[in-house]
Structures are given as C-alpha cells and as structure tokens.
Amino acid sequence: MLEWFINANHIVQALIATTFTWFVTLVGASVVIFFKKINKTVMDAMLGFAAGVMIAASFWSLLSPAIEMAESLNMISWIVVSIGFLLGGVLLFIGDKAFDFIEKKTSNNKDKNNSLKRCIMLIFSITLHNIPEGLAVGVAFGSLAYGIEGATLGAACMIGLGIGLQNFPEGTAVSVPLRREGMSRKKAFFLGQLSGIVEPISGVIGAILVVKARFLLPFLLAFAAGAMIYVVVEELIPESQTNKKKDVMAFFTLIGFAIMMIMDVALG
Numbered sequence: 001m002l003e004w005f006i007n008a009n010h011i012v013q014a015l016i017a018t019t020f021t022w023f024v025t026l027v028g029a030s031v032v033i034f035f036k037k038i039n040k041t042v043m044d045a046m047l048g049f050a051a052g053v054m055i056a057a058s059f060w061s062l063l064s065p066a067i068e069m070a071e072s073l074n075m076i077s078w079i080v081v082s083i084g085f086l087l088g089g090v091l092l093f094i095g096d097k098a099f100d101f102i103e104k105k106t107s108n109n110k111d112k113n114n115s116l117k118r119c120i121m122l123i124f125s126i127t128l129h130n131i132p133e134g135l136a137v138g139v140a141f142g143s144l145a146y147g148i149e150g151a152t153l154g155a156a157c158m159i160g161l162g163i164g165l166q167n168f169p170e171g172t173a174v175s176v177p178l179r180r181e182g183m184s185r186k187k188a189f190f191l192g193q194l195s196g197i198v199e200p201i202s203g204v205i206g207a208i209l210v211v212k213a214r215f216l217l218p219f220l221l222a223f224a225a226g227a228m229i230y231v232v233v234e235e236l237i238p239e240s241q242t243n244k245k246k247d248v249m250a251f252f253t254l255i256g257f258a259i260m261m262i263m264d265v266a267l268g
Helices: 002-007 010-029 040-072 077-107 112-146 153-180 185-194 198-212 214-240 246-266
Strands: none
Touching (some): 040 077, 040 112, 040 153, 040 214, 077 112, 112 198, 153 185, 214 246
C-alpha cells in the first residue's frame, strides 16, 4: 500500500492526503458522540506540534522552492513570492472576518426559528476557511512533479499531517455548537464533518493547477505558505498557549519544527 502511494500520480496523492485531513475533521466532529469533553492538554499539545510543523514547512517546503522556481522561470522572485504569500493570508483573514461577522449577527437573535440559519452559516464560514488549507496540501503534492529541491514526498506528507492535526479541533468547533443548538448527536456529527469535505476538492484543484500550469507554481507555493502561517499565528499558537503548562506547549511547537526541519533538510 505504501509503495503504491509513493508511485501514485501526484494528483491522486493529493486526493489521499486531503482525504486524510477531512477524516481528522470527521474524528474531531465525533467528539459529540463519544465524549462529553476531551483532555485540553492533549489538544493543546497537538496544536503546538502542528504549529511547529507548519512553520518549518512554510519555508523549506513552500517558500524556498517557490523562490527557486520563480528564478528558474525568469520571474522577479521576491515580488511573485511576496504577493502570493500575502494573498494566502488575506484569503484566510477574509474568511475569519466573515465568520466573526456571522457570529456577531446571529448571536443576538435567540429565536429558535433561526437556529437552522445559524447552523448553516457556521458550517459555511468554517468551510470557507478550509479551502486554502486544502489548496496548500494539493500544491505541496503537485509541486513534486517538477523535482525541485525542498519539494519532497515526505515534506508534502508532513504538511498534510500538520493541516490534519489542526482540523481536529475545527471539527469539534462545528459539531459541539450544533449540539448546543439542540441538534441530535448524529446530525451534529454529520454536519461537523461536512465542513471538512471541501479540503479533498480544493486539494485536487490545487494539485491540478500546479501540474498543468507550471508558471503558477511559485505563486501557489507562496500562497500556501501564507495561508499556513496565518493559521499558525491566528489559531494554533494562541490556542495552545491558553494551557496552564504553556511552556511545555511551546516545547511541542519546537519538536514539531525540528521534525519537519529534519524531514526537509536531512532527508530531503
């Protein structure tokens, strides 16, 4: 099975990796069925580890190859990479602001008739947030087609792992509020996991764009890096640092960074 995955088409690899990230969302959503609550320290350690992985991956697996590819295509590398990087963050920023607006608008209205509307908008906002994350994984696998330094299968898999780990609390973040709205456990679980189904779709699109249009690769790699750094700074590190043992959580971030760095530098 492993050998088949290694030799598979890069678009198929992207599909499998983003199916994994969706599956982790599904597992996170299942909290409403199997658990009343989950250990916060374990969750925060996972988030800290994912943050370290994604920080390291954003440079060695995305930005550095983006600069190299832009130069090989006779582009002005610092302009292309900077624009892509910033736009990756901007898209997630817009998604977060849309979520904040929706949450603020609906929180003041307690009418039970609007319960379904609130649930739908919650799912939509987090689904929007998941699109660039799926693209990031898809781009990482699609870039393997060009054999550029730093773009390795191991590195792409670690990016998928990092995105997947931070999807666990996202699945929970959808299903638990839906349960609070009075939905059954099964329905809250179903709608919670549904928010992550967009990642395999956007992942395949990202991989196809890279494989079919090489000139887009530097921009898309940088775009993926910007999206990942935004997730790390806005969500993962702040949330992991709410733990009473925040110094230990910081160490998990270092461990994640070191493992990703070893994957890219020593094994790449």
